[in-house]
Amino acid sequence: MTPARSEAAERVEELLTRILDAVGVDAEVEISEDAEAVTAVIEGEDLGLLIGRHGQTIDAIQHLAYRAAFRGADGRKRVTVDAAGYRERRAALLQHDADEAVEEALRIGAPVALDAMNAVERRVVHEYLRDRDGIETYSEGVEPDRHLVVAPAKQ
Amino acid sequence: MRELLEYLARQLVDHPDEVEVEEFEEDDGTLVLELAVAEDDYGKVIGRGGRTANALRLVVKAAAVKDNRRVLVDIVD
Numbered sequence: 001m002t003p004a005r006s007e008a009a010e011r012v013e014e015l016l017t018r019i020l021d022a023v024g025v026d027a028e029v030e031i032s033e034d035a036e037a038v039t040a041v042i043e044g045e046d047l048g049l050l051i052g053r054h055g056q057t058i059d060a061i062q063h064l065a066y067r068a069a070f071r072g073a074d075g076r077k078r079v080t081v082d083a084a085g086y087r088e089r090r091a092a093l094l095q096h097d098a099d100e101a102v103e104e105a106l107r108i109g110a111p112v113a114l115d116a117m118n119a120v121e122r123r124v125v126h127e128y129l130r131d132r133d134g135i136e137t138y139s140e141g142v143e144p145d146r147h148l149v150v151a152p153a154k155q
Numbered sequence: 156m157r158e159l160l161e162y163l164a165r166q167l168v169d170h171p172d173e174v175e176v177e178e179f180e181e182d183d184g185t186l187v188l189e190l191a192v193a194e195d196d197y198g199k200v201i202g203r204g205g206r207t208a209n210a211l212r213l214v215v216k217a218a219a220v221k222d223n224r225r226v227l228v229d230i231v232d
Contacts, residue, residue, distance in 0.1 A: 015166055022159040022218040049217055057217050060210035067199070067207060068166035143204055 008069040009033045012040055012079060015068050019061060025050060027083075037078040038069060047084040055090060058083050059118060080120075091124050098125045101150040102135055111151035113140070122148050156226055159218050160188050163211055168196035185225040188215065197232055 009031050016029045020042070027044025042050065051058045058081060066079040080087070097114060105112040114125065122139055125148055129137050136153045139146055157178045165171035170193035177189040190211075192200055201208045212228045219226040 011166070015163070018159070018162055019214060019218075022156075023214075024218075024221040049220055052213065052217065057213050060213035063202075063206060063210040064163060064167070064214060067202070068163075071167060071169075071199075143206075 005031070005033060006038070008077065008079075009038045011069045011071075012038050012065045012081075015065050016040055016042065016061070016081065019064075020044075020050075023049060033077075035077075037080055039080045040065065040082070042081070042083040044084070047086075050083050051086050055086060058086055059120070062120070090121070091128075094121055094125050095128050098129055098148075098150070102129065102132060105135055105150045105152055109152055111149045114148045114150065116141070116145045116147045118144075119146075122146070156186060156215055156219055156222075156224075157188055160190060160211065160215050160228060163214065164190055164192060164200055167199045167207065168192050169199070170196055183225075185227055186219070187227045187229060189229045189231045191231050194232075197230070200230060 013029055013031045020027050020029065025044055025047060027042050027047060030041045030043070032039045049057070050061070052060070062079060062081040065081050069079050070076050094117070101112045101114055117125070126137050129135065129150065134153055135150055137148050137150050140149050141147055157176050161174055161176045164174045164176070168174060173193040173196070175191045179187050181187060190200065199207070200211065202210070208230055215226055215228050
């Protein structure tokens with residue numbers, strides 16, 4: 001038996017379908033849901049327009065989907081919107097930069113700041129480095145310049 | 156574009172019936188969309204640090220590409 005989808009998931013799907021239609025791309029939306037998150041994956045041809053420069057359009061769509069999903073409701077979950085594997089490629093890039101920052105922080109024995117990232121990406125990197133020995137991570141600065149810092153762990 | 160902005164704004168606010176979008180064209184062909192919402196809904200379409208307003212602008216801009224149009228979204232009160 002397929003579990004009933006939450007209203008949040010329904011709202012995300014409707015919003016994305018409307019946006020895809022308005023942007024005029026030929027694509028499909030697949031929604032999945034667990035206790036922590038509603039995840040929408042968009043697959044289709046030529047999704048560059050939907051992703052935008054540095055992913056700013058897909059992040060905008062994700063933000064609107066999140067705001068629309070829980071308008072006035074309790075029980076918030078994360079909402080992730082991906083298109084054509086963008087988030088995975090982006091995560092790989094962020095992890096590569098994070099690895100370099102760890103190496104540098106340990107080598108010079110001082111904090112190393114990463115480039116500014118949005119909240120979603122900061123969490124990706126923070127989780128990625130969480131169990132790493134010898135370093136700690138924290139966020140610094142004010143949006144949109146808020147960024148992660150990788151620092152040698154205090155003894 | 157206008158329908159899209161109206162639809163998106165209605166998903167975000169407490170008073171969807173009070174969402175209104177005025178549309179006009181500037182001399183250079185730029186399409187201007189003026190969004191008005193209920194007094195206590197402005198925070199919801201603007202968002203912390205203007206994040207939601209920017210997201211609305213980006214998505215409407217993406218939708219304008221296929222018509223090869225420049226579009227501006229203004230939030231008016």
